[in-house]
Amino acid sequence: MRGQMMPNDLLISDLLEHAVRNHAQQQIISRRLDGRIVRHSFHEFAQRCRQLAGVLQDLDVRVGDRIATLAWNTHRHLEAYYAISGIGAIVHTVNPRLFAHQIEYILQHAEDRILFVDISFIAMVEAMLPRLPRIEHVIALSDWGDKPQGERWLCYEGLLSDQPAHFAWPRFDAQTAAALCYTSGTTGQPKGVLYSHSSTLLHAMAACRADAIGIGPDSVIMPVVPMFHVCAWGVPYAALMAGARLILPGAALDGAALSELIQSEGCNIALGVPTVWMGLLAHLRQHGQRLTSLQRVVIGGSAAPLAMIREFDQVHAAFVMHAWGMTEMSPLGSTNTPTPELLALPAEERYQRQLSQGRAVFGLHMEIFHEDGQAMPHDGQAYGHLKVRGPWVLAHYYRSDVPATQDGWFDTGDIASIDAQGYMRIVDRAKDLIKSGGEWISSIDLENAALGFPGVREACVIGIAHPRWEERPLMLVIAESTPLDIAGLRQYLQNQVARWWLPDSILEVSELPHTATGKLSKLTLRAHYADYYQDLIT
Ligand code: AMP
DSSP, rough: OOOOOOOOOOOOOHEEEEEEHHHHHHHEEEEEETSSSSEHHHHHHHHHHHHHHHHHTTTTTTTTTTTEOOOSHHHHHHHHHHHHHHOOOOOOOTTTSSOOHHHHHHHHHTOOOEEOOOOGGGHHHHHHHHGOOOOOEEOOSSSOOOOOOTEEEHHHHHHHHHHHOOOOOOOOOTTTTTEEEEEEOOOOOEEEEEEHHHHHHHHHHHSSSSTTTTOTOOOEEEEOSSSSSSHHHHHHHHHHHTEEEEEOOOOOSSSHHHHHHHHHOOOOOOOOOHHHHHHHHHHHTTTTTTOOOOEEEEEOSSSOOOHHHHHHHHHOOOEEEEEOOOOGGSSEEOOOOOOOHHHSSSSHHHHHHHHBBBBBTTTTEEEEEEETOOOOOOOSOOOEEEEEEEEEEEBBBBOOBBSSSSSSOOEEEEEEOOOTTOOOOEEEETTTTTEETTEEEEEEHHHHHTTTSSTEEEEEEEEEEEETTEEEEEEEEESSSSOOOOHHHHHHHTTOOOOOGGGEEEEEEEOBOOTTSSOOOHHHHHHHHTTHHHHHHH
């Protein structure tokens, strides 16, 4: 017998109207690219979204059309999110940090009809437009008249000012596509992941929960993670759903700009990748400043180092909540939410536990598998291929006929362990694990250990071909201030990891390459140092 309740037809426009009805005076604080802060109540914000929906309708945008954005975290970008999805079109966020040829590929592959562009990317877009004939209009996210000449160019505020503040949102099936995000494509071409209204709203509900990120009307939340990276981890939806105050930091993501915004706006939850927090902590250390409002720092995208967890707690009284996920998962999979048991532990023991990427959020199922396909024990020791399934996990890549899963599970490409309480720990990306003499070494654990040594700002460990051991680790470090005591670091590592894990060489470097989503670009480094041990030995 089937249940007799109403069908799920919740749309992103319902979320917007819910936010206005219930939290009309809550604020969205946005730092423009010129540094000015603008504030909109949810009421004003929704009016602007409805005006933009009117603009899109006048431009003949239809259900299913792809509309791209190349933009920072600002109120205009957020308006594009809601207005585009609200009329049944697809907001396609493009990562401006990708190479120009990748951006062109993505815009062509998605067949975008309109492109919204922040003024910092105008020159880049002007250069590629001749090769993008499908793009009918480019809307500069700018004030009146502030746009390049050319018939395809339009100005955002000019368009909005001509529209009424009312708009009747259309109704359609909740499985309709709402947003499109491409993976960063470190191997091969970037691939598109197409989120639906239903998956987006379920994901936002899961993210808000007290046992996940914990977002509510008392939250003052700042996604430092860009809105072009997996929809800023769903915060643009979750914040409005929860009636939270939302801070959008614009383009200035350096330590000084972030600390100023956190303090002046009383931000209590901030989310981002470790590299962003490295910059913030270095700035605060240098100026002897303490953050007073921040309670929770949600760190994902790469592993949060122990030293960072410790510093946020001891200096700023902020809890680092590790979160894990990926573009193919909308992205949230697990969070290490503080529990009474965790908070009662002695500090150092607690920090160790905070290194775990946490437990699955409700709705997401995760399991570890052996190469042979057998599920592995949840004993915190055994590790295997981490696979997931759930209503916000990808089934097909965009415009691909091949299912992204054969067995009903999506293979994340990560290697992990899970303990008896469900806490998952990422050991490494499968392709970054180092195989030495038939045994595995975790590059993440080695990096984490190095970051505990005073004076190490960033560390990267890669597996390099070795004539005797198959592969051996090579460690590259950036020092806080040069020169670094490499012998001291080696000595220190001996007490942190098994002896046979010790990198054969530790090299001090002045910079490390990062991908467009802020991860260490190990592919580039592996290619660069491919023969390092070979040459050293022969
Ligand atoms: P992306 O699709 O760009 O968000 O990248 C997803 C990948 O980032 C995951 O498969 C993990 O390898 C990595 N990742 C995400 N969050 C974490 C985390 N908290 N700790 C370690 N790795 C992470």
